[in-house]
Each structure stands twice: as structure tokens, then as C-alpha cells.
Amino acid sequence: METITKTEDLRILCEKLRQYDYVTVDTEFMRDSTYWPQLCLVQLCSPEAADTGAAVDPLADGIDLTPLFELMQDESVIKVFHAARQDIEIFVHLNGKVPHPVFDTQVAAMVLGFGDQVGYETLVNKVARKNIDKSMRFTDWSRRPLSSKQLSYALSDVTHLRTIYEDFHERLTANDRAPWLFEEMERLTDPGIYTIDPADAWLRLKTRSNSPKFLAVAKALGEWRETEAQRKNLPRNRVMRDDTLLDIAARQPQNETDLDKTRGVGRNFGASKPGQAIIEAIKNALAQPQETWPQPKARTDLPAGIGPTVELLKVLLKLCSEEKGVAQRLVASSDDLQNIAADDNADVPALHGWRRELFGQYALRLKHGQIALKLEKGEVALVELEPNS
Template structure:
């Protein structure tokens, strides 16, 4: 079957009217962002049980408003795989997030298919099909796209349709649909995709904790983020993280000192951007001490807590395997440390379905009401009754 991308507003409106009748649609995107700050949306694939299509958002004069309206129609479930990047793109285009959504990667974890299962893995494992990978490295901004490329793109949403229907049935049978809803809630929060330049320093790996150092890092990282947004180029093409860390450490206050920073060229230091970053440094140096950022101190774990944490890891793995769910969905390593060291830790495993799967057993282990032992290759739990005298 020949696939013809939708490039005109009339056919797109007709498609959206058909899709609006569906209970759910599957959605995928192809985009580029190697040379830009903002992802460049190149192709949208969409399917319902009745229709599938490829939309070319790069087509001249194509009015995308009907499709973006459809993505905000709350009576239609939007199904993605590993939705975060797709959601970020739509948020940028629509200034709103698609909702409601279903993420098959999250559902796969809830159904015991492992951590962050890839799309191709699920197609193979769940549908017993193979994905043709020959068009994987296509430059999706090039036109025209050939039939092999279009078929590869469209198959993303047709396979996804079948995966979703299987997962939806399994989740309903296991009474776990709400588990997936809980895990996808953050994906529908606009704050997830809102970049605050003043907070970007937190994503830079650094061992420095001195407040003035952090203050300079915050200001120069915010400056870089704004410049990257304004110029629509990757932020590392302005300055790499390593250069920002050197700047925060040495705090250059003139062009001559800025040129000594590794990764800062003479042209950069002498030009407009050099002036901009020196201004950001000066702003940070003028801040009063009380306005400087500070990192919270990581609480010191009690001595001897390691063995209990290790036991909790074993219990988590055992319970996750028994309940056919990925362990990282139930509890993280940091949460296990809190659980080991605190009587009443404020972690997700202490409530809801996680409590039933793991938290209750973990507290019983801590209080000596159960023990863990090996039986052949299996880990067994032994209930310990209180001695009555």
C-alpha cells in the first residue's frame, strides 16, 4: 500500500474529524535536534482502530491547528511509547500538553517487561514481530521521503496500537490500570517541560558546594540557556559544562581572564557573548550571601545500615519478580536507604499499591516479623511468630 503524507489543510481536517470519533489514538513523532535548541518536528504518525496516517508538519501552508486541538481533546486517549520527548515537542508547539495519555513503556514496567523496555523489544516480545531497522537513521527533514521510510514511520503507530490493546487488557485483568495512571501523571504536568534558566545549573555535575561558586554557576548557566534559546542552537555549542565549571571556579572579571578559561576562544571572549557572560559573573559576585544558592546536605546514614539496605534490595527484587513488575517502579536505591534508616520514611512505597507489593513486607522485615532465606535458586520468606511466654 502506498503511503502519501498529508501535506494540505483540507485532508488534515478530514483526518482529524475521523480520529475525533476514536476512543484512543496512537501517536509518534520523528524530529531532529542535533543542530538546534528546540526540537525540529519533521513527521507525525497517528492511528486509530479505523485509520492510520502520516502528517508532514514541514509542508508549506499546512494548518496544524485541527491536529493540536485533537491532542487536547480529553475524551480521546493518546498512546505513546516513551512519551517524554513527544510530549515536550507538543508542549512547545501547543503551549499545552496532550491529555490524557498512556505510555506503553511505563505499562511495560508495570507488567514486568523490565526497566525502560525499548519499542523494538516490545514489538518482538509482545507481538512476535520484527521491526525493519533499515530506515532508522533517516534524516527526517529531507524531502521527499521514500516509501520504505514512510512505511517504517507509520509502522511505529500500527504496532503501538496492537501493543496498547494487549497491555490495556492485561492491566485491567490484573487491576493495575491505575498504577500506570499514577506513573504517567507527571508527563501531563506542564512543569515537566517548562525550562527555568535559573534552575539549569542543577543539571550540571559538579563537586563544588561553596555558595559563591554555585552562585556564579547559576548565573552563567542561566545566561547560556537564554542564549541557546534565542539563537536556537544546542547550549553546548555556546559553552560546554566544563567551561562553565571553570568559570564558576576562577570567576574571571575581564576579557583577559576569560580568555584563560579552557574552551573559551579569543573570538568568544572579545565578542558580544563574552560581554554577556562577564555581566552574568558580575551579577553573581554582587549578590549578598543570603541570596546565594546552597545545596542541601545529604543526611549521613547511620553506621551499620548497609546490610539492612542490602536485605531490602533482595526483598524488593523478590517481591517485584513475584508481582511481575520492574523494581525501579516500586522503589529506588535512595528510597531503600531512607527505608532502612528511618522509622517512618516519606517514600512512595509506604502507601498505595507499592505498600501492598513491597512496603508492608519491608516494614515486617525491619521489625523482625519475617526472615529471608535461600531455597535452591529461589529466595523464600519465612514468617516469624512472636514468642508468647
């Protein structure tokens, strides 16, 4: 068990790890009181059975993480994570680049039929046949020094990951599903997923009006809050709660007195710097030409009577997923099923690529009466139908 606190030691470690086909990676971070995740520890492990892993301390004085970032960008080394999205977000924030190539064992588990969003502990139990000490799960990773128990717990996240990766890699190769996972990894490592544009922050809000005027102000306030949260490194709701922001968007106050009447703001808030910024944002939003205001999404009303079709597609999805050993959630969503029921040419993942081969083609055939579902000895099965039967 090695702890890396110096740049030169990190460089030596990363040079060694770049000699292997893959390296397992995990991070520990804190985000309770910040906008950006605070990276507190990076765990790395090689495929060598004798390797007990190394813990890189990014909080160590003077350490330069450049060798680590270079390892994350090395195309010859697969970076193996479990539930990689937050880990990737951290590296993008610190380095501006998405690690690549990546293998996410949680997604691989879905491809291999272990279920939806399977936890690491479950995979360790089922695949590595080991148990994890969970006592350090909610530890404060930002406090120093870290105990040997904390480090041992953290490193178990990468040592067992080797066993899971090698098992999954073998299974994916044996059943020709490696291309399925590759497709999912390309989505996961799309840089656009990790780009946070304050101008789009309002899309996260649960707006309660479709008025373009209301949406224009909500957009402006959402952008202001997101920019402030990033600048101050505070959670969004520490800057302003959603309900307060939406109340201001609905009332659209344009002076200090009216803003101070908003529920949830402090006394004399309108005269404060944030208050003035909000008033200015509202005025600027309303001054824009109305044709530039956000428009409500056109509501697509599904055809009447497709409910039973959707229910049949749900049964079919479960049948196909179980037969092929793939998590249902990875194949199609409820919205996908509704869209397929309404439109043969719906632009949904379930009608493209491997998903179409596994499920989509059968969904269309069921919809058009070319196949049917039947109960046979207590189990659901597909049956071919004769034309015009």
C-alpha cells in the same frame, strides 16, 4: 498509507480520529544541532484494523497543525505513545500544552512485568508477533521527499502499537493494575516536567565546589547559557561547554583580560558580546546579598551499619517484583532502599500507594524482624516470624 501535507486534509483526518476511544501516535524529529527538537513527521492511526495509518508532514509549506493540537487535547480520546516523554516535550514546545489523556506502552510494560524501559521493537516481537525493518532507524527525517520505505517504517510505529495497547489494556483491567498506570500517567503529563526555566539550568551541572560564592556564579552562568541556547536554538554545549563554564565560575573573572585566560575560550573572547554578557553576569551575581546565594544541599549521612539492611531490601524488592510481575525500577530505586533502611517514615514513592502495598509494607516488616527471607529448594521465600523470635 496516507501523507498529509495540507491543513484541510489534516482537519478531516483529526475529525475522523476524534470519533474513536484511542489513537496511536508517534513522532520523528531531529535534535543533533538544535536546542529545540525539530518535528519532522507525526504518525497517527485509528483502532480500525484496515487503517494503515497517516503521516502528517509538519514541514509542508503552509500547513497549520491546529487540528492536531486539538486532537491532542481531546479528553475523550486516549493518546497512545511508546516512550512518550520526548513526544510530549515536542507538543508542549509547539503548542504550550501537554497531550491528555495519555497511555505510554513502555510504562505499561513495566507495570506488567516486561522489564525496565522495554523497547518498542521488543514489544512488537513479544506482543504483536511481528518483526520491524530497522534499516530506516537512523534516517534523516528532515530531508524531503520522504521515500515510501521511510514512510512505511514510520507508520509501523503506530500500526503495531494498536495491538500492544489493546493487549495491555486488557491485562491491566484483568489484574486491577489500571490505577497503577493512571498514577504514572499523571506524573508523566505533569506540565512542570516540561517547563524549562533558565534560572534552574545550573542544577544540571556537576559542580565541583560547595562554596555559595561559586554556586552563585555557576547559577548566573547557567542561566546565561540556557537563555542563549534557547534564543539561538543551539545545543547548550555549542554555546559553551560545561567544563569551560565551571572553570569560569571557579575563577570568576571580572574583566576581559582575566576572562581571556580561561581555557576553552577563543582569542579576544572577553571583548565579544558573549564575553561581555558573561562578565556582567558574574558581576551581578557577586553583587547580590550573600544570603541570597545558593546554599549547598545539606548532606544526609546515612546511619552506620545499614549496608546489610539495604542489601536485604534489594533481595526483597527483587522477590516482590518477580512475584507480582512488575519491573523493579518502577517500584523502588536504590536511593529509596537506603532511605527506607534509615527511616521508617522516609518520603519515598515505595512507601506510598500501590508501591507500599506491593513492597513497602514488607520492607518495613523485614526491617523490624517481623518477617524474614529464607532459601527454600533453591528459591528465596518470605517467612513470618513469631513475636520476639
